[in-house]
Amino acid sequence: MCAGVPGVLKGRSAARLPAHMPLLRGAVRSGPPYYIITTTLKRARRDRWRWMVGAIMRQVRTLGLLGTGVIGGGWAARALHFGIDVVAADVKPEMEAWIRGAVANAEGALSRLTFAPLPPKGKLSFTTDLCLMARSVDFVQENIPEQLELKQRTLAAISRHAPRDVVIASSTSGLMPSDLASALEFPERFLVAHPFNPVYLLPLVELVGGKVTSTDTVEAAARFYTFIGMHALRVRREIPGHLTDRLQEALWREILHLVNDGVATTGELDDSIVYGPGLRWAGMGTNLIYHLAGGEPGMRHMLRQFGPCLKWPWTRLEAPELTEQLIDRMVEGTQAQAAGRSIRELERLRDDYLVAIQQVLRQFNIGAGATLRALEERLYEAGAAAARGKLAAAAAGEGVAAPLRLLETQVRPEWVDYHGHMTDSRFLQVFGDASDALLRYAGVDEAYRRSGRALYTVETHVTHQAEARSLEPLYVTSRVLEVDDKRVRLFHVLHRRRDEAQVATAEQLYLHVDTAAGKASPMDAGVRGRLTALRAAQARLPPPPEAGRLTGKAR
Numbered sequence: 001m002c003a004g005v006p007g008v009l010k011g012r013s014a015a016r017l018p019a020h021m022p023l024l025r026g027a028v029r030s031g032p033p034y035y036i037i038t039t040t041l042k043r044a045r046r047d048r049w050r051w052m053v054g055a056i057m058r059q060v061r062t063l064g065l066l067g068t069g070v071i072g073g074g075w076a077a078r079a080l081h082f083g084i085d086v087v088a089a090d091v092k093p094e095m096e097a098w099i100r101g102a103v104a105n106a107e108g109a110l111s112r113l114t115f116a117p118l119p120p121k122g123k124l125s126f127t128t129d130l131c132l133m134a135r136s137v138d139f140v141q142e143n144i145p146e147q148l149e150l151k152q153r154t155l156a157a158i159s160r161h162a163p164r165d166v167v168i169a170s171s172t173s174g175l176m177p178s179d180l181a182s183a184l185e186f187p188e189r190f191l192v193a194h195p196f197n198p199v200y201l202l203p204l205v206e207l208v209g210g211k212v213t214s215t216d217t218v219e220a221a222a223r224f225y226t227f228i229g230m231h232a233l234r235v236r237r238e239i240p241g242h243l244t245d246r247l248q249e250a251l252w253r254e255i256l257h258l259v260n261d262g263v264a265t266t267g268e269l270d271d272s273i274v275y276g277p278g279l280r281w282a283g284m285g286t287n288l289i290y291h292l293a294g295g296e297p298g299m300r301h302m303l304r305q306f307g308p309c310l311k312w313p314w315t316r317l318e319a320p321e322l323t324e325q326l327i328d329r330m331v332e333g334t335q336a337q338a339a340g341r342s343i344r345e346l347e348r349l350r351d352d353y354l355v356a357i358q359q360v361l362r363q364f365n366i367g368a369g370a371t372l373r374a375l376e377e378r379l380y381e382a383g384a385a386a387a388r389g390k391l392a393a394a395a396a397g398e399g400v401a402a403p404l405r406l407l408e409t410q411v412r413p414e415w416v417d418y419h420g421h422m423t424d425s426r427f428l429q430v431f432g433d434a435s436d437a438l439l440r441y442a443g444v445d446e447a448y449r450r451s452g453r454a455l456y457t458v459e460t461h462v463t464h465q466a467e468a469r470s471l472e473p474l475y476v477t478s479r480v481l482e483v484d485d486k487r488v489r490l491f492h493v494l495h496r497r498r499d500e501a502q503v504a505t506a507e508q509l510y511l512h513v514d515t516a517a518g519k520a521s522p523m524d525a526g527v528r529g530r531l532t533a534l535r536a537a538q539a540r541l542p543p544p545p546e547a548g549r550l551t552g553k554a555r
């Protein structure tokens with residue numbers, strides 16, 4: 001029996017449901033290769049209906065969510081943002097309004113995470129029919145309450161409806177996959193994929209396989225989570241609490257002791273983290289930081305010096321009794337810290353700094369910043385590949401290519417000036433992003449830059465022609481006006497999407513340099529060839545009136 005009450009898919013995906021059915025019967029739809037693995041299915045001898053899945057084969061276009069509370073809502077927001085459709089299923093019909101609100105709420109911060117070109121957003125639909133969800137999706141993520149028996153029963157029911165090449169993952173904070181999968185159909189496609197709140201901003205997901213989980217399942221899951229911008233940390237073997245919650249729990253247990261013993265308030269204990277270790281953890285974690293703290297001899301010295309106190313020990317292994325007095329101290333302490341701010345307000349503050357931290361770490365290519373950078377690399381490359389396809393199609397037709405549309409963006413609320421218009425410096429940023437996208441199209445990517453070659457901006461001329469207000473959707477079209485061995489001259493137009501008005505233009509001259517020598521150098525022949533082909537394809541377009549114009553000269 002399937003958990004949940006019969007119902008129908010609601011929302012825009014409802015009309016699309018029949019289109020999924022061929023996929024459910026095994027056909028693979030065309031589209032971006034989110035992950036593809038070849039499959040070998042071998043019939044198991046003991047049961048003619050059971051197949052041993054040698055590998056998983058499913059392109060994830062639609063994610064199914066089982067349980068749509070805090071964590072289900074977070075998964076939905078992340079998946080939709082990166083172009084995956086979501087079918088959300090919950091036993092409570094009122095969760096539809098909740099999850100739609102949660103997705104809208106998450107979008108504010110999520111939309112500021114990266115400026116890289118994103119695919120069109122996924123579509124969200126909701127159902128109370130859990131089996132219908134299981135039949136209509138490519139990947140199931142379970143997020144129901146942390147109760148072993150409830151999860152076992154519900155997952156078993158779902159597994160009878162989800163086609164066997166659909167991965168089923170559980171968000172459980174501490175239960176072990178072998179226990180959860182005890183009654184599953186095709187348990188080799190099951191694993192734990194433990195995320196962190198807010199799922200839409202924190203990239204970590206712990207992947208834990210059980211006794212029978214196939215390596216292909218873990219691989220396929222890792223590819224999917226990477227596709228939606230996450231860092232998949234493979235846990236070597238199943239243990240209660242996986243890795244991170246064991247560490248978090250140790251810290252929390254000690255906090256409870258210190259509050260219980262009247263040594264410190266919750267606020268003082270949080271200060272002891274946020275002004276010190278918390279700042280270090282985001283970039284290097286605990287072990288690498290301790291390695292540094294040991295001076296030249298590193299970790300060996302650190303262990304010699306501080307190892308003995310681990311035996312005293314300073315800390316305790318058993319949590320204190322959760323007495324009414326301790327609960328009151330914890331609640332009053334955190335209420336004092338909140339200082340009248342609502343949970344929503346605090347969430348917004350948390351989300352904003354989580355975005356900012358990741359953008360800073362991105363510059364150093366470490367931790368969550370490295371994940372963000374890798375995601376952007378893929379997004380830019382996908383945008384460039386689409387543009388190459390468009391250009392090839394145009395060249396095969398009339399031989400005249402329109403300006404390339406490589407960058408879609410929106411005026412972020414923090415980009416506006418005192419008049420409520422997009423401020424000057426942001427025009428430079430948007431045009432810089434457009435140049436990046438075009439040059440990437442030509443092959444100037446991360447690997448190219450790592451090889452010690454880059455294009456430096458030597459001149460920019462911007463004209464401003466119309467207003468762009470907060471949240472205004474915009475796009476940029478780009479042309480190559482001139483290219484030689486060492487230089488390329490680009491021309492961009494920024495458009496308002498609502499009325500196609502031309503908001504601004506930019507003409508930019510780039511010089512190719514050898515970054516180690518700090519000197520101009522000839523660009524790679526492939527890069528030059530692509531830029532030259534693009535210039536030739538666009539050569540019959542009328543020259544832009546703003547190109548070569550001096551500041552203030554009438555048009």
Ligand SMILES: NC(=O)c1ccc[n+]([C@@H]2O[C@H](COP(=O)([O-])OP(=O)(O)OC[C@H]3O[C@@H](n4cnc5c(N)ncnc54)[C@H](O)[C@@H]3O)[C@@H](O)[C@H]2O)c1
Pocket residue numbers: 003004066067068069070071072089090091092095130142143144145146147154171172173174194195196197
């Ligand atoms: N909250 C966190 O910080 C966090 C972090 C990581 C992982 N998790 C794990 O994620 C899971 C969900 O946690 P949460 O905080 O989102 O819980 P939640 O209480 O916010 O949401 C659970 C949802 O599941 C629904 N539900 C209950 N029984 C169901 C059933 N049989 N079928 C379908 N839906 C059902 C409920 O209506 C509710 O909407 C838990 O396993 C938890 O350990 C939580």
